[in-house]
Amino acid sequence: MQPIIGYGVSKVLDSRHPNFKAGDLVWGFTGWEEYSVVSSPQLSFKIEHTDVPLSYYTGILGMPGITAYAGLYEIGSAKKGDHVFVSAASGAVGQLVGQLAKLTGCYVVGSAGSKEKVDLLKNKFGFDEAFNYKEEEDLDATLKRYFPEGIDIYFENVGGKMLDAVLLNMRPHGRIPVCGLISQYNLQQPEGVYNLSNIIAKRIRMEGFIAFDHYHLYPKYLEMILPYIREGKVSYVEDVAEGLENAPSALIGIFSGRNVGKQLVVVARE
Amino acid sequence: MQPIIGYGVSKVLDSRHPNFKAGDLVWGFTGWEEYSVVSSPQLSFKIEHTDVPLSYYTGILGMPGITAYAGLYEIGSAKKGDHVFVSAASGAVGQLVGQLAKLTGCYVVGSAGSKEKVDLLKNKFGFDEAFNYKEEEDLDATLKRYFPEGIDIYFENVGGKMLDAVLLNMRPHGRIPVCGLISQYNLQQPEGVYNLSNIIAKRIRMEGFIAFDHYHLYPKYLEMILPYIREGKVSYVEDVAEGLENAPSALIGIFSGRNVGKQLVVVARE
Numbered sequence: 122m123q124p125i126i127g128y129g130v131s132k133v134l135d136s137r138h139p140n141f142k143a144g145d146l147v148w149g150f151t152g153w154e155e156y157s158v159v160s161s162p163q164l165s166f167k168i169e170h171t172d173v174p175l176s177y178y179t180g181i182l183g184m185p186g187i188t189a190y191a192g193l194y195e196i197g198s199a200k201k202g203d204h205v206f207v208s209a210a211s212g213a214v215g216q217l218v219g220q221l222a223k224l225t226g227c228y229v230v231g232s233a234g235s236k237e238k239v240d241l242l243k244n245k246f247g248f249d250e251a252f253n254y255k256e257e258e259d260l261d262a263t264l265k266r267y268f269p270e271g272i273d274i275y276f277e278n279v280g281g282k283m284l285d286a287v288l289l290n291m292r293p294h295g296r297i298p299v300c301g302l303i304s305q306y307n308l309q310q311p312e313g314v315y316n317l318s319n320i321i322a323k324r325i326r327m328e329g330f331i332a333f334d335h336y337h338l339y340p341k342y343l344e345m346i347l348p349y350i351r352e353g354k355v356s357y358v359e360d361v362a363e364g365l366e367n368a369p370s371a372l373i374g375i376f377s378g379r380n381v382g383k384q385l386v387v388v389a390r391e
Numbered sequence: 392m393q394p395i396i397g398y399g400v401s402k403v404l405d406s407r408h409p410n411f412k413a414g415d416l417v418w419g420f421t422g423w424e425e426y427s428v429v430s431s432p433q434l435s436f437k438i439e440h441t442d443v444p445l446s447y448y449t450g451i452l453g454m455p456g457i458t459a460y461a462g463l464y465e466i467g468s469a470k471k472g473d474h475v476f477v478s479a480a481s482g483a484v485g486q487l488v489g490q491l492a493k494l495t496g497c498y499v500v501g502s503a504g505s506k507e508k509v510d511l512l513k514n515k516f517g518f519d520e521a522f523n524y525k526e527e528e529d530l531d532a533t534l535k536r537y538f539p540e541g542i543d544i545y546f547e548n549v550g551g552k553m554l555d556a557v558l559l560n561m562r563p564h565g566r567i568p569v570c571g572l573i574s575q576y577n578l579q580q581p582e583g584v585y586n587l588s589n590i591i592a593k594r595i596r597m598e599g600f601i602a603f604d605h606y607h608l609y610p611k612y613l614e615m616i617l618p619y620i621r622e623g624k625v626s627y628v629e630d631v632a633e634g635l636e637n638a639p640s641a642l643i644g645i646f647s648g649r650n651v652g653k654q655l656v657v658v659a660r661e
Binding site for chain 1: 504550554569570571572575576580581582583584585588589590591592593594595596597598599601602604605
């Protein structure tokens, strides 16, 4: 049987590939299992810096990190002064998008699904503002309150009603990097999006992307993010489940928003 | 009372602006009226080439021309070999998009709303294929028939169900220049669009635009298109209503698709 595949951090036990040798630490595609055979290591990256927590390579130093970086800069064309809105903002990608945007000199607001997460956004990650979307009755009015002058970049993680409200509040030449639509994934039928006509008058660019296309930026990204982590300029919050047997419930928890920060599962410690 | 404003071709009778003098022919914003005062001539362009029909400056040599050019190349990044789908393809913009795409070496399919228009697309404008969307029960199946390998560029003029069907048939890294959503303009409530999740996996770029942002390209565009017109490499079809009194019904006819080709109204002849 094929194992479920996901991103993980592993230690190489044996290797017939010239780029990897026993004892190397790598991050990349592995099975949800204790021992994996990786037959196509194109998505395995050797870990060179071990002064930071190894678990970071499943998040801020791995795929979600490149996702945030590529989405914000390559797809979103973020620049100083932009008004940036991030949904699912306390997740692995969102928390980083917000902090990078702040470091770039943007005004940043995030949405999340609990008071605890909203507190994290404001007090730990330094978002200018944050709100709990579950407590807002009229998302359009909410966004008008936080963005009286409109939104330049909407980092899209959720889709559905939030996207519709955002489309009403975008500024001319706004950008919407589409990273995820988590509100839609488990619906029998996705919700309709009704306000796309705003795309024309406001010349909005809406663009889907996946980290895979941007891995060539990884060295450049590491060069930027490692000092930020070491100097404490960027924080990173993880939600750790212990043991492979807890992986299924950890996965399911993501869809109800139970996790706070990047959800990961410890299979073994060093 | 303010007149309705639209794009027209006019002769200057008197001018206090240094760039225009009596007798000049111009195209740009004018009122729906026989005599207009143009107080802000930023959107008035002097007509230099009169060996082509003057009416062309309301279409292929005016705003719709720049719209087609900018949408296909600047927003759509069209290149040889692309598979291009154009909706409302016999309209002022669509007919030109299709012909430019063919001249660029693309495979081009258009949709329109009558047999007469479909014949025009195939026999006059040289589209590879064309279909009457009103006769198709399952637009997804229709597009799969014409684009078995998928669509690289969807030049979007209509929105609604067509966009939803297109999203299912886009190729990776496809582009959707959003020029118009004419199927939605007169609805009480726009239709929902349900298939946006394709934007992520396929890394689709969907971008609204208006000609206004691209007028700096006009000289470059003219340099390309005038020889094509003179050499008969590009055709252009107009639907002419005679007399200002017929302008309202001509406008209304656009929304039911009564016009064939660019709808224009003759107010006076030279």
